[in-house]
Amino acid sequence: MTPLIAYCGLDCARCDARTATIHNDDALRQQVARQWSEWNHVDIPAASINCLGCRTEGVKCPYCDSMCPIRQCALQKGVSHCGECLDSTGCNLLQQVHRNALEAQANLQDTDFTIRPERPEDYHAAEYLTREAFWNVYRPGCQEHFVLHCFRSRPEYIPELAFVMEKGDELIGHIMFVRATLTEVPTTLSNGERGNDECLHDSTSVSPHVSLPNTIATFGPISIAPAYQRKGYGLRLLQYALERAREMDIGAVCMEGNIDFYKHAGFTLASRLGIHYHNEPLDAEVPYFLAQELIPGYLSSPTLRGKRRGSLSLLYTPPQGYFAAIDQPEAFAAYEATFPPKEKKVLPTQLFPE
Numbered sequence: 001m002t003p004l005i006a007y008c009g010l011d012c013a014r015c016d017a018r019t020a021t022i023h024n025d026d027a028l029r030q031q032v033a034r035q036w037s038e039w040n041h042v043d044i045p046a047a048s049i050n051c052l053g054c055r056t057e058g059v060k061c062p063y064c065d066s067m068c069p070i071r072q073c074a075l076q077k078g079v080s081h082c083g084e085c086l087d088s089t090g091c092n093l094l095q096q097v098h099r100n101a102l103e104a105q106a107n108l109q110d111t112d113f114t115i116r117p118e119r120p121e122d123y124h125a126a127e128y129l130t131r132e133a134f135w136n137v138y139r140p141g142c143q144e145h146f147v148l149h150c151f152r153s154r155p156e157y158i159p160e161l162a163f164v165m166e167k168g169d170e171l172i173g174h175i176m177f178v179r180a181t182l183t184e185v186p187t188t189l190s191n192g193e194r195g196n197d198e199c200l201h202d203s204t205s206v207s208p209h210v211s212l213p214n215t216i217a218t219f220g221p222i223s224i225a226p227a228y229q230r231k232g233y234g235l236r237l238l239q240y241a242l243e244r245a246r247e248m249d250i251g252a253v254c255m256e257g258n259i260d261f262y263k264h265a266g267f268t269l270a271s272r273l274g275i276h277y278h279n280e281p282l283d284a285e286v287p288y289f290l291a292q293e294l295i296p297g298y299l300s301s302p303t304l305r306g307k308r309r310g311s312l313s314l315l316y317t318p319p320q321g322y323f324a325a326i327d328q329p330e331a332f333a334a335y336e337a338t339f340p341p342k343e344k345k346v347l348p349t350q351l352f353p354e
Contacts, residue, residue, distance in 0.1 A: 003053065003055050004055075005081065005107045006053070006071075006081075007055060007070055007079075007082050008081075008082055008098075008104055009082065009105055009108040010097065010104045011104075012051075012054055012055075015053075017032050017050075017061060018052060020050075021049070021050045021051055029050075032046075033048070036049075049061060055081070069093055070082065079231075080231075082108055083109065083232060084231045086232065086261065086264050088232075112167060113165055113236075115163050115164070115166075115236075115237060117163060118162040118163060122171065122174075123149075123152070126148065126164060126171065127148055129171055129173075129223050129225055132223075132226060133221075133224055136347060136350070137350070138352055139350055139352040139353065140344035140350070140353065141336075141342070143324075143325035144221040145339075146324055146335050146336070147221065149324075149335060150321055150324040150328075154319075154321045156178040156180070156321065157176070158217065158248075161217070161241060161245055162174075162175070163237065163241055163244075167228075171225075172225045172228045172233060173224045173237045174221075174222070175221075175237050176219065176221070177217045177219045177241065178217065178218060178219070179216075179217055179319075180218045180316065181216065182214050182216055182254075182275065182315065182316055183315045184313060184314065184315065185282065214252075215249060215250055215251050216250065217245060217253050218255050218318070219238075219241065222237065222238060224237070235261075238262075238265050242265065242294065246295070250294050251294060251298035252291060254270055254275060254289070254290070254291045255291075256288050256289055257290055259288075262290050267291065268290065268291065269285055269286070269289070271284070271289070273299050274299065274300075274314055276313075276315050277289040278318075289316070299314070
């Protein structure tokens with residue numbers, strides 16, 4: 001995005017204050033000062049109208065330099081512009097600007113990327129990207145690329161919901177979805193009891209259960225190349241894929257992740273939608289287990305609910321394919337050996353340090 005697009009999306013190239021500064025036009029300075037004084041109900045002296053742009057080097061008007069809350073917020077967060085900020089969709093300050101300047105909102109939409117369905121010739125590059133994106137994040141090394149590799153041959157994999165994101169000829173993002181199921185919470189379990197912790201990755205670990213007629217999915221890994229992380233690309237890729245899932249009549253999506261990120265894509269804690277995670281207490285509000293209805297009212301439909309038993313009457317167990325590296329350690333080791341060596345590190349932020 002051109003540096004003359006301000007953090008909020010306004011085009012500094014079209015700003016009379018910048019024109020007056022470049023051409024040292026005192027008459028235009030006075031005109032701008034009068035307009036800005038009227039708009040803001042303060043006395044703005046013409047001598048203060050000196051600005052070369054919000055995001056450029058050089059002189060700036062006092063307001064743009066140190067008083068604009070949007071600019072100060074962007075500088076504090078370290079984003080190049082508000083379009084990279086995950087909080088931009090709910091930002092009241094930004095919405096005030098965009099209500100009066102629709103072009104500013106359009107200017108923040110980085111369209112220098114494409115999202116398309118994954119093709120077989122993308123498989124290796126997508127797995128390499130996934131390995132790079134997750135290396136040393138949750139554990140020393142990572143397993144996510146092997147999970148992706150194995151899921152493609154499993155029946156729950158949804159090839160129509162596998163997408164890649166590209167900038168030019170560079171693959172920078174990937175996402176995949178698989179079908180999942182919700183079952184009724186077994187009547188043999190009461191609130192506060194747990195499923196079989198020793199069989200965390202066994203889909204039959206909590207039984208008996210009643211299969212329900214439902215169409216839900218989960219997704220992941222969702223991968224963004226390290227150089228493009230924390231710039232909003234992951235959110236755009238996810239939003240695109242969720243819309244395609246909705247078009248395929250996927251009623252809801254459950255997943256495990258950080259609510260601070262995924263709330264921007266419409267997710268909430270699954271317990272608030274009446275869905276229980278198989279390996280946690282029935283009355284727990286599990287902070288990492290999230291869900292979203294893609295079809296409004298889907299999770300509360302009588303057909304799906306069956307006989308309700310309290311506020312949590314639906315049970316979710318992750319698809320078996322997510323435990324491929326645990327179930328097939330030798331195959332995983334052989335697969336990992338096909339990639340260039342990388343140093344495994346134990347980090348304090350990892351969930352599964354080995």
